[in-house]
Amino acid sequence: MGMRLELSPRAFAVWRRNFLVWKKLALPSILGNLADPMIYLFGLGYGLGGLLPQVGGTSYIVFLAAGTVCASTMNAASFEALYSAFSRMHVQKTWEAIMNAPVSLDDVVAGELLWAATKATLSGTAILVVMALLGFVGGPLALWVLPLIFLAGLTFAALGLCVTAVAPSYDFFMYYFTLFVTPMTLLSGVFFPLEQLPAPMQLAAQALPLTHAVALARPLLLGQAPDSMAGHVAMLAGIAAIAFVAAVILARRRLLM
Amino acid sequence: MAPLTVADLRKSYGGNEVVAGISFALKRGECYGLLGPNGAGKTTTLRCCLGLAAPDSGAITLVGEPVPVRAREARMRVGVVPQFDNLDPDFSCAENLLVYGRYFGMSDAAIRARIPQLLEFAGLGGKEKTSIRTLSGGMKRRLTLARALVNDPDLLILDEPTTGLDPQARHLIWERLKRLAASGKTILLTTHFMDEAERLCGRLAIMDAGRIMVEGAPRELIKSQIEPQVVEVYGEDAPSWAQAEAGAFAQRCEVSGETAFCYVADAVPLLDHLAARPRLATLHRPANLEDVFLKLTGRDLRD
Numbered sequence: 246m247g248m249r250l251e252l253s254p255r256a257f258a259v260w261r262r263n264f265l266v267w268k269k270l271a272l273p274s275i276l277g278n279l280a281d282p283m284i285y286l287f288g289l290g291y292g293l294g295g296l297l298p299q300v301g302g303t304s305y306i307v308f309l310a311a312g313t314v315c316a317s318t319m320n321a322a323s324f325e326a327l328y329s330a331f332s333r334m335h336v337q338k339t340w341e342a343i344m345n346a347p348v349s350l351d352d353v354v355a356g357e358l359l360w361a362a363t364k365a366t367l368s369g370t371a372i373l374v375v376m377a378l379l380g381f382v383g384g385p386l387a388l389w390v391l392p393l394i395f396l397a398g399l400t401f402a403a404l405g406l407c408v409t410a411v412a413p414s415y416d417f418f419m420y421y422f423t424l425f426v427t428p429m430t431l432l433s434g435v436f437f438p439l440e441q442l443p444a445p446m447q448l449a450a451q452a453l454p455l456t457h458a459v460a461l462a463r464p465l466l467l468g469q470a471p472d473s474m475a476g477h478v479a480m481l482a483g484i485a486a487i488a489f490v491a492a493v494i495l496a497r498r499r500l501l502m
Numbered sequence: 503m504a505p506l507t508v509a510d511l512r513k514s515y516g517g518n519e520v521v522a523g524i525s526f527a528l529k530r531g532e533c534y535g536l537l538g539p540n541g542a543g544k545t546t547t548l549r550c551c552l553g554l555a556a557p558d559s560g561a562i563t564l565v566g567e568p569v570p571v572r573a574r575e576a577r578m579r580v581g582v583v584p585q586f587d588n589l590d591p592d593f594s595c596a597e598n599l600l601v602y603g604r605y606f607g608m609s610d611a612a613i614r615a616r617i618p619q620l621l622e623f624a625g626l627g628g629k630e631k632t633s634i635r636t637l638s639g640g641m642k643r644r645l646t647l648a649r650a651l652v653n654d655p656d657l658l659i660l661d662e663p664t665t666g667l668d669p670q671a672r673h674l675i676w677e678r679l680k681r682l683a684a685s686g687k688t689i690l691l692t693t694h695f696m697d698e699a700e701r702l703c704g705r706l707a708i709m710d711a712g713r714i715m716v717e718g719a720p721r722e723l724i725k726s727q728i729e730p731q732v733v734e735v736y737g738e739d740a741p742s743w744a745q746a747e748a749g750a751f752a753q754r755c756e757v758s759g760e761t762a763f764c765y766v767a768d769a770v771p772l773l774d775h776l777a778a779r780p781r782l783a784t785l786h787r788p789a790n791l792e793d794v795f796l797k798l799t800g801r802d803l804r805d
Contacts, residue, residue, distance in 0.1 A: 251574070265601065266592045302567040338588035344554060345576045345582035346605035346653075502515070502555060 247323070250493065251349040259356025260344060263329075267364065278368035279375065282317035289436070301438050310381040311463035312435030314372055314390060317398060319455055322398040323426060325361035326405025327418045333357075334363045334409065336359065340500065350501055354406060354493050360404065362398030366409060369394035376466070382467025393465065397458040400481045404454075406485050410495035434459045439448035503566045505657040505688040506551060511560035513546055520546045522712035523560075528657070533679070533689040535699040535706035537795060539804040543712040544692040545585060546617055548661055551690075552577060565656055578606060585661040587642045589634050595621060595645055596630035597651055606653040616652065625674060640671025647678060658682060660691040664698060676701055696792040697774035710799040720791050727794045729753050729765035733772050734763050736783040743782060751775055758801050765789065773804030 267274060291305030300308040333339040340353050373390060376382055408421045432446065433439075433455035439447050450456045457477040464471040471477065503603060513521040528534045536544045549555040551562055551574020552636045562569040569575035577767040590598050596617050597604055603613030609649035621627050624644035637645065643663065650658060652728070679702055683689055699706050700720045707717040716723055724730075726784040733752070735743065744762035750753040752764035764771055769786055776784050 253574075255605060255607065258601075258607075261604060262590070262601045265597065269592065336592060338584075338586065339590060341584065342588040342590075342602075343575065343605055345552065345584065346602065346606075347577040348605045350572055361642075500554075 248494075251351045252355055253349065253352055255335050256352040256355040256359065257346040258348065259353050260360045262339075262343075263356070263360040264363070267367075271367075274364075275368055275371045276315065277300050278321055279383045281320070282372055283371045283375065283406075284308055286313045301463070307381050307467070308374050308438075308463070309436065311466045312433075312459055313396065314369060314376070314466070315433075315455060315458040315462050316435050317372055317431050318394045318397050318458070319401045319426065319430075321368045322401040323367040323405045323421075325364050326357065326378070326402040327409055327412075327421065328415065330357050330361070330406060331409045331412055331415065331418075333489075334496075335412075344500075350496055353494050354496050355491070358399060358402050358489055358492075359404030359408060362395050365398030365402070366391065366395045369398075382468070386468045386470065387466050388467050390462055393458065393461050396478065396481050396485070397454070400454045400458075400485040400488070403485045403492055406492035407488055407495055412491055412498055429453045429455045432456075434463075454481055457481050503530075504528060505561070505565055507561075507688060508547070508551065509561040511547065511550055511562065512558045513543075513550055513555060514558055520712050521550065521557075524707075524709070524712070524714050526707055526717060528688055528690060530688055531683070531686050532704045533683045533691070533702050535703035536690070536692045536709055537694065537696070537706055538692075538709035539694060541798050541804055542799075545661055545711060547709075548659060548690075548692065549637040552579070552580070552582065576724045578653065579652065579656045581655035581658045583643075583646050583650045583663050584664065587639075587646055589645060589649070591634050594631050594633055595626055595637075597646065598634065599649055603647045603652045607651065611664070613652065616654075620648040620651060621645075623651070623678065625678075638671075638675065640667050643667060643671065643675060644678070647675065652684075655687070657688045659689065660689065662692055662694070663716060664693070664695065672698070676771040685720065696790065696795055700791045701777055708798050711802050715798045716794075723794050724789055724791060728797055729767055730788045731766045731769040731791055732787050732789050732793060733764045733766060733769055733776070734761055734785040734787070735776065736785075737781055739779075739781055743779070747775075756796075756801065764795075765793070773798055 258282045286306065286309055290309045294305030298307045343353055344350055370391060408418065412418065432442070432450050433453050435455070439450055439456065442450065457480045461474065461477050504527050507728055508527070509525050510523050511521050512519065517803050522660055524547065536547065538544050538700065546555060550557045551564055553570035553576065556570055563799065564573070564576040565579045576715055590601060593601065599617050599620055600613050617630065621629060624647060626641060626645060626648070629789060638753065657717050660801050664675050669673065674697065678796065691702065703720060705717065705719055707714045716727060740762045744755050744757050748762060752766045754765040756763045764772060771783065774787060
């Protein structure tokens with residue numbers, strides 16, 4: 246096998262399998278993914294926002310909208326790459342069935358990665374539409390949030406797949422959420438500007454992928470071009486690439502022994 | 503070209519040699535069986551043959567392709583029925599076949615054209631839209647067989663195809679496998695059911711502890727490996743009788759619980775002797791593959 250990635254267009258057949266399952270329950274899935282971010286947005290946006298003056302040059306709810314889009318992208322991609330992929334890998338043995346066909350494990354992991362990012366994009370699009378209808382979107386540049394969601398989806402899906410590849414059971418994912426996802430949500434500029442944090446924590450936040458997603462989404466939603474765009478994109482893409490390779494190596498270790 | 507050749511295959515897990523140097527080759531159009539108790543290394547051998555586990559040493563050629571180097575290309579012309587059903591529970595019967603065909607790069611139109619005949623073959627005609635969740639164990643097994651045929655493979659690999667099925671369902675699977683063999687497909691199956699192996703396999707290998715103990719046609723193995731007649735002796739006194747007296751009449755005698763299995767070339771003197779002992783019940787029968795299997799792999803339980 247070697248360390249060379251064994252990828253082929255068959256990864257797309259894996260993506261199509263997951264898409265076919267999703268299609269059967271598309272509406273409840275989208276509505277389910279919409280409820281949580283909307284509750285955050287309205288609860289905090291109006292409840293807390295009413296107590297605040299402008300934040301980052303806009304009303305708090307508009308400030309929070311960009312963070313909500315990114316956090317819900319992260320959640321959607323993570324859930325798919327953790328719980329759903331684990332079901333297919335470990336419980337239903339779907340991956341095993343696929344690998345008896347001329348599809349490599351690398352293809353399967355790549356298909357899962359693309360699918361989780363797609364699913365995050367599908368629910369992110371719904372959130373974006375609702376926000377546009379409510380008038381929280383500043384201009385057509387906001388459409389660039391869609392490819393951004395896909396990219397961030399790839400990043401969080403790849404990270405999630407690393408965890409799935411070593412998980413003994415569903416319970417294991419709790420650690421990932423409590424030790425990584427939840428702290429990241431609080432430290433990446435979702436709820437308040439990063440500048441509020443002490444300098445060392447601001448620096449640490451730069452290592453978190455969600456920080457870079459929020460830094461891009463916030464100006465885009467206001468209809469403005471983000472500063473240092475290339476750096477943020479490179480960070481998200483770099484983490485996605487490294488985590489994908491790590492996920493492949495870990496999955497091979499688990500399944501191809 | 504042989505559908506599968508395996509030469510001196512070895513595979514260890516954590517210092518434990520699960521496959522300890524086995525060699526065998528399938529001839530085109532035959533049904534070949536790998537028999538062995540649990541833990542004999544059958545499933546590991548299959549995983550290596552499919553390129554899903556890397557052998558420590560040895561050479562494998564699957565449908566003309568070297569494995570694991572070109573395992574993916576080889577799997578294009580192989581169908582697999584795994585030991586445990588892994589059909590997609592979210593899909594109907596037809597969707598399971600459609601989605602699986604896509605993994606072979608087949609077009610939707612090409613797969614859809616094959617679905618009715620595949621379901622018909624599996625005894626699931628007209629069940630295109632039926633959900634997997636409502637199928638019985640036997641039906642799922644047959645659908646898994648149909649799924650393995652979606653790419654019209656040259657070689658079919660089945661890992662314990664009838665484990666967990668009732669007799670009716672097993673007979674139906676056997677009948678379908680015979681039909682496939684008659685249509686020219688090569689079949690490799692693992693099993694620990696002797697009747698299954700005797701019925702289906704033209705040749706078979708008995709494995710234990712990662713090695714092939716014997717290989718050959720079932721009838722030949724029974725002829726060459728074991729005495730032709732078996733007299734089973736039952737009763738509370740059978741073990742003590744076996745110890746004291748069986749040696750005078752039987753070439754070999756094995757005791758398991760309250761049964762003594764006496765292996766003999768000529769059963770008449772033994773049966774005459776037993777006729778005078780009404781406390782011992784007897785059953786006289788020809789030797790079968792199970793006797794060969796137990797002789798070679800022992801009567802101890804395997805976990």
